[in-house]
Amino acid sequence: MPTVLCDQSETACSSGHVDDDNLWVSAAELTAATGWSLKPEGFCKGEICVAATSANTAPLIQDNRINVSGFWRHLGHPVVHDDTSTVWALGASARDRASALQSTEAPDFSLPDLSGQMTSLTELHGKKVLLATWASW
Amino acid sequence: MWQALYAENQDHNFTVVTVAMDSPEAARPWVEAVNPSYPCLIDRDHCVAELYNMVNVPQAVWIDEAGLIVRPPENAGSSDAFRFMDRETKQMTPEQVAERESMKSNYVNAVRDWIAKGSESEHVLEASMVRSRVRLPNDNIALAHAHFRLARYLRRESDPGQAAVHFSKASELHPDSWNIWRQAAEKDATGLAVGPEFWARVDALANRPYHLPVDI
Structure with missing residues (x-):
């Protein structure tokens, strides 16, 4: 069963079907894996919608399945998978990352501490935050 | 590295958040040895390095009360002195140790200045300067x-x-x-x-x- 890695989520897609370099999943699993939903106006996430068809891409919808990898590439994001096409990482484009940084709003994230307690940057609004990285290696 | 700075300033609307570019197992002994009272987050997949286009540790970002970056990711006061130490004995010369310590304290003193003076600190960068300094991914x-x-x-x-x-x-x-x-x-x-x-x-x-x- 293919697994989709997107942002921090890992979603096993029981509807997943691989053909060549494409991963097809049900509409429900598209939403579970990526947060994007198929609506009459196209693929939508929050207030943003993009057309479900494009002259420049292979068909993105066929037999009630969605080509999630094709859709992701259509958005301009990187897609990579392992040799056996069982694990798919849906990345984020340099363009999106760069424009977020250029806005000077600190990109938000939510991460666990060692006990599993989650903290997100937005929870700390109202304080000055020194965000510092380190590693054991 | 940050516990003392945090302890002396936690009542000044300031917090440290550390992010370990690491697995929880590898990070645990280090966190437990210091047992800091600020959030010590574990980023096993390096999400923060990706979001902020960071390439090394330690790197740090200053984020103001409104959630805006006032200093983009930069080396948080580490020196390159380690490159020139004796690789057998791991010893540094007194000059190398002094250089390392002075870079660290310069950086921490700049953070203190920011905590005390806020946007009036000379180390706080205008948005245009943040934009020109921040390194963008390709x-x-x-x-x-x-x-x-x-x-x-x-x-x-x-x-x-x-x-x-x-x-x-x-x-x-x-x-x-x-x-x-x-x-x-x-x-x-x-x-x-x-x-x-x-x-x-x-x-x-x-x-x-x-x-x-x-x-x-």
Whole structure:
């Protein structure tokens, strides 16, 4: 069963079907894996919608399945998978990352501490935050 | 490294948040030894390095009360003195130790100045300066992070052999990232990625810095 890695989520897609370099999943699993939903106006996430068809891409919808990898590439994001096409990482484009940084709003994230307690940057609004990285290696 | 600064300033609307570019198992002994009272977050897939386009540790970002970046990611006061230490004995000369300590204290003093003076601090950068200083990712870097994410999952869940393939792709695509390279590299008994390959990679920098100098 293919697994989709997107942002921090890992979603096993029981509807997943691989053909060549494409991963097809049900509409429900598209939403579970990526947060994007198929609506009459196209693929939508929050207030943003993009057309479900494009002259420049292979068909993105066929037999009630969605080509999630094709859709992701259509958005301009990187897609990579392992040799056996069982694990798919849906990345984020340099363009999106760069424009977020250029806005000077600190990109938000939510991460666990060692006990599993989650903290997100937005929870700390109202304080000055020194965000510092380190590693054991 | 940050507990003292945090303890003396936690009542001044200031917090430290550390993010370990690491697995929880590897980070745990270090966190438990210091047991800090600020959030110590674990970023096993290096999401923060990707979001902020960071390439090394320690790097730090200053974020003001409104959630705006007032200093983009930069070296948090580490020096390159380690490159010139005696690699057998791990000893540094007194001058090297002094350089290392002075860079660290300069950086921490700048943070103190910011905590005290807020936007009036000379170290706080205007938005236009933040934009011109921040390093932006390119397509290869974005693709490298996708390979790295895949590799971390494969190593953790299923297939360390395949993981190695994607770790190397990530490093090839983003050769400036020590985070990516060292996370995947062989570790010694103390958990440090400081084998011959590490030193060969450091030496290959020649005149280029390992820790970019801080302009603070």
